[in-house]
Amino acid sequence: MSLSSILLKRSQLQRRIIAAVNVYGTRSFTTTEGHRPTIVHKRSLDILHDPWFNKGTAFSMTERDRLDLRGLLPPNVMSSEQQIERFMADLKRLQLSARDGPSDPNNLAKWRILNRLHDRNETMYYKVLIDNIEEYAPVVYTPTVGLVCQNYSGLFRRPRGMYFSVEDRGEMMSMVYNWPADQVDMIVVTDGSRILGLGDLGVQGIGIAIGKLDLYVAAAGINPQRVLPVMIDVGTNNEKLLKDPLYLGLQEYRLDGEEYLAVIDEFMEAVFTRWPNVIVQFEDFQSKWAFKLLQRYRNDYRMFNDDVQGTAGVALAGLLGAVRAQGRPMIDFPKMKIVVAGAGSAGIGVLNAARKTMARMLGDTEVAFESAKRQFWVVDANGLLTEARDNIDPDARPFARNVKESERQGLREGAKLVEVVQQVKPDVLLGLSAVGGLFSKEVLEALKSSTSTRPAIFPMSNPTKNAECTPEEAFSIVGDSIIFGSGSPFANVDLGNGHIGHCNQANNMFLFPGIGLGTLLSGSRIVSDGMLQAAAECLASYMTEEEVLKGIIYPSISRIRDITKEVAASVIKEAIEEDLAEGYREMDGRELRKLNEEEIKNFVMNNMWIPEYPTLVYKKD
Numbered sequence: 001m002s003l004s005s006i007l008l009k010r011s012q013l014q015r016r017i018i019a020a021v022n023v024y025g026t027r028s029f030t031t032t033e034g035h036r037p038t039i040v041h042k043r044s045l046d047i048l049h050d051p052w053f054n055k056g057t058a059f060s061m062t063e064r065d066r067l068d069l070r071g072l073l074p075p076n077v078m079s080s081e082q083q084i085e086r087f088m089a090d091l092k093r094l095q096l097s098a099r100d101g102p103s104d105p106n107n108l109a110k111w112r113i114l115n116r117l118h119d120r121n122e123t124m125y126y127k128v129l130i131d132n133i134e135e136y137a138p139v140v141y142t143p144t145v146g147l148v149c150q151n152y153s154g155l156f157r158r159p160r161g162m163y164f165s166v167e168d169r170g171e172m173m174s175m176v177y178n179w180p181a182d183q184v185d186m187i188v189v190t191d192g193s194r195i196l197g198l199g200d201l202g203v204q205g206i207g208i209a210i211g212k213l214d215l216y217v218a219a220a221g222i223n224p225q226r227v228l229p230v231m232i233d234v235g236t237n238n239e240k241l242l243k244d245p246l247y248l249g250l251q252e253y254r255l256d257g258e259e260y261l262a263v264i265d266e267f268m269e270a271v272f273t274r275w276p277n278v279i280v281q282f283e284d285f286q287s288k289w290a291f292k293l294l295q296r297y298r299n300d301y302r303m304f305n306d307d308v309q310g311t312a313g314v315a316l317a318g319l320l321g322a323v324r325a326q327g328r329p330m331i332d333f334p335k336m337k338i339v340v341a342g343a344g345s346a347g348i349g350v351l352n353a354a355r356k357t358m359a360r361m362l363g364d365t366e367v368a369f370e371s372a373k374r375q376f377w378v379v380d381a382n383g384l385l386t387e388a389r390d391n392i393d394p395d396a397r398p399f400a401r402n403v404k405e406s407e408r409q410g411l412r413e414g415a416k417l418v419e420v421v422q423q424v425k426p427d428v429l430l431g432l433s434a435v436g437g438l439f440s441k442e443v444l445e446a447l448k449s450s451t452s453t454r455p456a457i458f459p460m461s462n463p464t465k466n467a468e469c470t471p472e473e474a475f476s477i478v479g480d481s482i483i484f485g486s487g488s489p490f491a492n493v494d495l496g497n498g499h500i501g502h503c504n505q506a507n508n509m510f511l512f513p514g515i516g517l518g519t520l521l522s523g524s525r526i527v528s529d530g531m532l533q534a535a536a537e538c539l540a541s542y543m544t545e546e547e548v549l550k551g552i553i554y555p556s557i558s559r560i561r562d563i564t565k566e567v568a569a570s571v572i573k574e575a576i577e578e579d580l581a582e583g584y585r586e587m588d589g590r591e592l593r594k595l596n597e598e599e600i601k602n603f604v605m606n607n608m609w610i611p612e613y614p615t616l617v618y619k620k621d
């Protein structure tokens with residue numbers, strides 16, 4: 001045996017001794033100073049193929065020896081910064097040849113690159129996402145996620161999340177144990193029936209659940225090992241998918257009625273049996289089921305519907321921001337005239353929340369609640385909604401205008417949006433119709449006669465092509481002083497003379513991560529109306545007076561971790577006040593109640609996962 005091989009053996013032996021010491025946690029000789037090592041039960045390729053533990057070229061030489069990785073990686077050990085630099089260089093190369101703007105077609109190619117990274121190294125994926133959230137949220141989330149869902153059958157490589165289908169009836173309770181994680185904090189579930197404004201995309205809707213959970217990790221710091229995207233495949237009514245030989249889902253029409261409910265019931269029972277503390281976010285269910293499922297489960301399970309409740313809070317914050325931006329006090333909100341285009345799950349959610357808030361400001365009486373509804377004009381696919389409408393959807397009925405009153409205003413049942421805007425001269429025009437370009441030149445021209453000094457325009461539909469108007473159209477037609485907020489991201493508009501037309505992103509991403517995190521950490525068994533209201537109020541008051549007067553009524557996405565922390569803390573505070581807080585892990589309900597506001601925020605921050613590599617040590621099972 002040569003001297004060098006003896007020395008090598010000795011150094012290996014020393015490394016094993018160090019590793020053994022680390023296993024028992026008595027002393028840490030780690031690359032990441034001061035952190036305890038993580039014990040792993042795999043080695044070699046199993047580690048490289050495990051996105052959770054994989055560090056790729058960043059495995060140190062000692063780790064490579066400990067974990068039998070020597071020879072399986074190129075010899076150069078990279079720092080995590082170098083890795084990211086290399087990855088970014090690749091990504092930027094693509095961007096250089098790309099057109100500007102968030103709805104760039106090359107975004108799909110960027111998504112592919114990011115998705116491959118997600119598959120091979122979760123820590124690095126989330127570091128890239130968090131450090132560049134402004135740039136890549138529009139890729140992993142809205143609007144590109146819409147394109148991803150539309151093309152999911154072609155893009156599918158490695159599975160992510162769980163699929164429950166009609167075929168699994170009776171099996172779900174055992175199936176949930178196929179998921180490897182014993183702890184799941186957040187589930188986002190969809191049945192794919194209304195993905196953004198793109199309609200029924202069937203099983204391909206899993207992409208939206210994955211995108212929402214990416215934001216849960218990036219914004220709320222939910223541990224990525226504890227998130228679960230779920231697709232419930234009850235068929236599809238999309239004729240194209242029903243005929244597509246490459247479609248990955250069930251090729252039969254959607255289940256309906258009691259049979260449909262039985263599938264969702266079974267799913268809920270199964271996931272809450274295995275993970276009693278999980279929070280389930282319902283996403284992109286068609287309106288027909290969104291409200292019914294919410295009513296069915298909200299008093300018994302920790303769940304909420306993002307499109308109904310998250311959107312309502314975000315829109316409400318925007319409406320209050322619009323009042324402030326006019327230099328008026330918040331209390332003027334009940335005087336606002338609001339035209340809403342779209343009366344689906346999102347539109348109705350917004351109307352209900354805004355009406356309740358107005359009523360509360362007016363003294364919270366029955367009379368106040370009744371009179372508040374008169375501030376809203378609802379226009380759906382059939383035009384202005386009045387009491388003369390046949391077969392009014394029960395959820396929209398409270399907002400149907402009185403026929404006589406409408407006539408006095410020069411409006412009739414089914415009046416066109418442009419007529420409504422002309423007659424009402426609203427302070428706010430809000431779109432949740434999924435109809436791109438609905439706020440046409442004529443509609444925007446009509447809004448010029450708004451009685452407001454700063455009319456607010458919210459084309460909230462997604463993705464980009466479904467936005468009711470673009471910021472360029474809004475600023476150029478209605479005027480420089482408008483307030484603008486869209487569901488999908490748009491770039492600010494150059495108004496000339498050094499002035500900027502600010503494009504706010506009015507998207508529920510500013511609330512759902514904080515609602516989920518706040519609920520988790522409070523330990524509340526339900527998501528109460530008060531908790532949702534607290535979240536909305538927190539967002540509404542987040543912007544400074546100076547920002548609001550400039551037309552900046554929502555934070556930039558680069559501040560999403562901070563706003564999420566604030567929202568989560570408000571949700572926890574409200575849960576404590578409502579006596580719903582049972583606590584989280586060692587912070588039980590009693591301890592939680594002792595915390596002051598600052599301590600609650602610290603508690604939230606300390607429970608947010610951050611993407612850092614732990615040092616790994618092998619131990620046999």
Ligand SMILES: NC(=O)c1ccc[n+]([C@@H]2O[C@H](COP(=O)([O-])OP(=O)(O)OC[C@H]3O[C@@H](n4cnc5c(N)ncnc54)[C@H](O)[C@@H]3O)[C@@H](O)[C@H]2O)c1
Pocket residue numbers: 194195196197198286287306307311314341342343344345346347379380381382417431432433434435438460461462463466486487488506507508509
């Ligand atoms: N920005 C956000 O945070 C956010 C949140 C939720 C939903 N959304 C978007 O809102 C849109 C609607 O979602 P939903 O769940 O309410 O959908 P939905 O299908 O339930 O409702 C759509 C509504 O628009 C109405 N509509 C259709 N054509 C119209 C027209 N020409 N004029 C006026 N109204 C018309 C329909 O009658 C219906 O009431 C989607 O594009 C979705 O992406 C945005």
Ligand SMILES: O=C(O)C[C@H](O)C(=O)O
Pocket residue numbers: 142195196197284306307461462487507508509
């Ligand atoms: O997904 C989004 O970007 C917002 C919202 O949930 C939607 O359905 O459009």
Ligand SMILES: [Mg+2]
Pocket residue numbers: 196283284306307
């Ligand atoms: Mg949605």
